[in-house]
Amino acid sequence: MKVAFIALVSFAAVFAAPAVPDVLVPAVEPPKNPAVLPVIDCSTCDFGPYGRVQYLADPLNCNCFYQCQRLTEIDGSFTYIPHHQCCAPSLFWRQSWLTCVTDMFKVTENCIVQLPADVNTPEPATTPERICALGIVPGKPGFFLNEGIEQTCGTNMVFDFDLCTCIPGTDSDLICDSDVLLYYPFDEDLDDHSCTRATSTQTSEASVVLTSDVDRGTVAKFNGASSLHVGYIYNYFADRYVKQWSMAVWVKRTGNTAGLGGVINNGDCVEAPSFDIHVGGGDVTSCSVDTDSVSAMVAIQDVAITANVWEHVAMVYDGKDITMYRNASSVAHLAVQGNIENRQCPMNIGAQHAGSDYFEGLMDDIYIYERALSLDEITKLSKL
Numbered sequence: 001m002k003v004a005f006i007a008l009v010s011f012a013a014v015f016a017a018p019a020v021p022d023v024l025v026p027a028v029e030p031p032k033n034p035a036v037l038p039v040i041d042c043s044t045c046d047f048g049p050y051g052r053v054q055y056l057a058d059p060l061n062c063n064c065f066y067q068c069q070r071l072t073e074i075d076g077s078f079t080y081i082p083h084h085q086c087c088a089p090s091l092f093w094r095q096s097w098l099t100c101v102t103d104m105f106k107v108t109e110n111c112i113v114q115l116p117a118d119v120n121t122p123e124p125a126t127t128p129e130r131i132c133a134l135g136i137v138p139g140k141p142g143f144f145l146n147e148g149i150e151q152t153c154g155t156n157m158v159f160d161f162d163l164c165t166c167i168p169g170t171d172s173d174l175i176c177d178s179d180v181l182l183y184y185p186f187d188e189d190l191d192d193h194s195c196t197r198a199t200s201t202q203t204s205e206a207s208v209v210l211t212s213d214v215d216r217g218t219v220a221k222f223n224g225a226s227s228l229h230v231g232y233i234y235n236y237f238a239d240r241y242v243k244q245w246s247m248a249v250w251v252k253r254t255g256n257t258a259g260l261g262g263v264i265n266n267g268d269c270v271e272a273p274s275f276d277i278h279v280g281g282g283d284v285t286s287c288s289v290d291t292d293s294v295s296a297m298v299a300i301q302d303v304a305i306t307a308n309v310w311e312h313v314a315m316v317y318d319g320k321d322i323t324m325y326r327n328a329s330s331v332a333h334l335a336v337q338g339n340i341e342n343r344q345c346p347m348n349i350g351a352q353h354a355g356s357d358y359f360e361g362l363m364d365d366i367y368i369y370e371r372a373l374s375l376d377e378i379t380k381l382s383k384l
């Protein structure tokens with residue numbers, strides 16, 4: 001009680017203080033007609049070379065944001081269409097995470113917190129019919145319309161208007177293992193075959209392709225200029241407390257043994273990736289995680305990966321240690337703790353960043369888990 005009282009007094013004191021004219025910040029005229037005032041400028045977004053959609057906060061409402069659509073005109077110039085959208089009630093847009101967050105994570109310095117208009121409105125006697133803000137795309141069951149923008153549901157998924165979301169397609173033989181977060185068998189396609197069904201896209205004109213290998217059957221081939229981009233990981237760690245992470249992959253490095261080659265990571269941004277396996281110059285392989293309590297990337301170095309030989313590489317982060325396994329033998333570990341940092345980066349397979357430090361060689365059977373695998377489990381994966 002006492003604490004609450006003191007807090008109230010100091011709150012009142014702040015507001016009772018005489019108004020001092022602020023000479024540094026000129027007073028802003030209230031907008032005459034806020035409805036037509038252009039409050040945001042989508043051309044200020046960093047779309048990158050190929051980007052079509054970006055997001056900006058709505059300064060007039062902390063619950064809302066703008067989806068900025070960039071269109072390329074025939075002459076190569078760009079036009080921008082802002083689509084106003086709002087988070088679900090009681091959630092707030094957080095620009096630095098590009099997602100809607102709960103009250104605990106909100107940042108409201110640069111926007112106005114709008115009180116819910118219906119706070120005192122009594123519950124309606126009948127439940128109003130749910131309205132789906134998304135639309136169907138005629139003839140394309142795997143797509144939906146979001147504010148006029150056609151978006152994909154992902155492999156084997158279809159849009160269900162009644163449920164207003166994407167669901168597994170009825171004719172897809174969806175036998176999946178929900179224990180694994182992402183799984184790339186590289187047998188029929190380059191897609192994730194876990195229940196997540198994350199879509200992967202090529203990052204450059206040179207494509208990652210499937211090829212036949214004498215030892216491992218059908219595998220993915222990276223030619224040193226190609227990689228896959230998995231957007232599902234983009235904001236994966238936001239609002240989550242991920243203290244365990246495991247990755248396993250079969251790799252065979254066939255070229256560019258002098259340079260750095262990204263195997264699996266989400267390095268695409270300014271800081272260290274949340275998780276990373278890469279082959280370095282010469283016979284070096286590193287694994288790392290970046291957490292909220294370790295500001296620097298922790299890496300395991302000096303592990304030889306033989307060129308032109310299949311090697312099974314795995315890393316396990318269990319909240320206490322990061323351990324690297326080669327052919328299911330622990331080869332190095334470091335003490336690390338904390339929650340894995342969110343980096344707003346897609347996952348790269350075969351590049352250290354989208355568009356640079358490409359891996360040249362083959363990969364097979366990538367497994368990613370949001371839990372710590374045991375040595376037994378790593379051994380099983382290395383036998384597949």
Ligand SMILES: *[C@@H]1O[C@H](CO)[C@@H](O)[C@H](O)[C@H]1NC(C)=O
Binds near residue numbers: 310311312326327
């Ligand atoms: C790892 O396993 C592969 C396939 O069995 C083998 O060719 C390679 O030599 C092994 N590497 C080591 C360091 O044992």
